[in-house]
Amino acid sequence: MSSTAASAVRSLPVIAALAAGLMGLAILLSLFVAPEDADQGISQRIFYIHVPIALTTYFCFGLGAWKALLLLWRGDERYDLESYVAIHQGTIFGLLTLITGAIWAKASWGVWWTWDSNQLVLFLTLFLFYCAYFMLRFSLEEGARRSRSSAVYALFGVVLIPISFLAIRLAEDFIHPTTFTREGPQMTGTMFTAFCVSWAAVTLLAYVLYRVELTGKRLQSDLRELREALQ
C-alpha cells in the first residue's frame, strides 16, 4: 500500500467520528429544531433525509465516473476498484432514495408511486442502469478487459443522467401533465440550515462507507497476492 493510501486510512476514524457527530446534529435539527411546514405538516421533514440522500447518490455516481475516466486516461488499475466501490455506494443510496421517495409520495400525495415525479422516474432509470453495471462486471473475467468495459459503462451512466432528465421532462406533456410539485413555500433560515447539515452528514457517511469498503477490498486483494506468494 502506498503512503498516501496509508495516511488516508489513518484519517478515516476522524472522518467517521465527524460523520457521526454531524448525523446526530442533523437529526436533532431536522426533527426538532426546524419549524413545521405549514402546508405538508410533519411529513415534510422527510425532505431532510430524502433530498440529501438523492444528492449523495449523484455524488457517488459522479465519483465513480471520475475514477473510471482516470482509469482509462492513466491506465492505473487501482482506479478500477475505486470506481466500482463508488458505484456500489451510489446504488445503495439510489435504492434508499427510491424507498424514502416512495414513502414521501405516499405521505403527501396518497400514492406510493407517481410517474409525475421526474426525480423518481430518473432514479428508477439510473437504478436499472447501474444494476446492469454489476451484471456486466460479474459476467466478465477479471482483468484489463473487465476494468476497461466497466469504466466505459460507468462513463455512459453520467452522460445518461442529464439526457434522461431532459427526455423525462419532455415526456411529461404526452404522458400526462404535472399536477403535483414539491415546490412548497420558501424555506426559512433554520430549515435551510437543517437541510445543509443533513446534506453534509449524509455525504460524509457515504464517504466513510466508501473508504471502509475500499479498504476491505484492497485488503482482500493484498491477501490473495500474499497467499499466491506463500504457496
Add this chain to the structure above:
Amino acid sequence: MTGGEYLAAAYGVTFVLVLVYVAIIAAKLVRLQRETAELLELVRRRESPELAPAEMTRA
C-alpha cells in the same frame, strides 16, 4: 398512517439499510480475518515444521 409515522418510516428505513450494509461489511471482515489466520498458520508451519498443529493455533 399519520404523517409522523411516515416520517419515522423514512428515517427507520435509512437506518436499517445502513445497518444491513454494516452487517455485510462485518461478514466480509470475518472472512478476511479467517484468511489471515490461515496464512499465518501457513507461515508458522513453514518456519517450525516440528510443532504440532494444535500448539500452533494456541500460540
Add this chain to the structure above:
Amino acid sequence: MSYVADVAALTQKDLRVELRARDTLPAMLLFVLATLVVFHFALPEGTGDDAAYGLLWVAIVFTALLGLARAWVPEHEHGVLDGLVLAPCDRSAIWLGKSLATLAFLLAAQAVALPAFVFFFAPLDATAIAGALLADLGICAVGSLMAAMAAAGRARELLLPLLFLPLAIPLVVGGVGAAISPEGGRYLLLLALYDGVFAVLSWASFEYVVTES
C-alpha cells in the same frame, strides 16, 4: 482517407457475410412482423392510436436488440476480433463499420415494418419517420458498443438487453414523442442531441472495450 476506406471495407465485410449466410436480416423481418400481429391482439378494442405508436417503438427496440445480439457472433466464433484488433487500422473503425452494417439491417427491417404499421394500425407523418431514422442512428451507435461489451461476457445474450434498455429510454421517449406530439420538432432535437453525444462517446471509448486482456 484510409480511415474511410477501412470503415467501408469492414462494413462491406459484414454485409457480404450476411448476404452469404442470411442469419440476421430474415429473423429481424419476421420478428418485427410477428410482433405487430401480437400487438393487434394485445391492444384492446377502442384503444387510441397513441397506444399503437408506443407499441411500434417497443417492436423497433426489440428488433434492433435481435440484430445487435448477433452482431459480434461471427467475429467471436472464428476469432476474427483478435485479428482485427491487431490489424494496422484505428480500432474505432471496427466500431463504425459494425454500426453502419447494423444500421443497414435495421433500416431494411424498418422499410418493411413501418409500411406494415401504417397498413395495420395508424398513419405516420414525416416527423415520425424522421424520429425513427434519428433513433436508428442512436440505437446502432450505442448498441454495437454494448454488444461488443456483452459479447466478451459469460451470458452475452442475457447481458445485452440489460445493458442496452436503460440507455434506450431517451430514444423511445424521442421516437414516441415525434410520432404523437404536435410539437414533434423538440423530440427530434432530443434525438439529435442523444445521437451526437453518444456517438462521440462510443467512438472514443470503443478501443478500451476491445483491449486484449
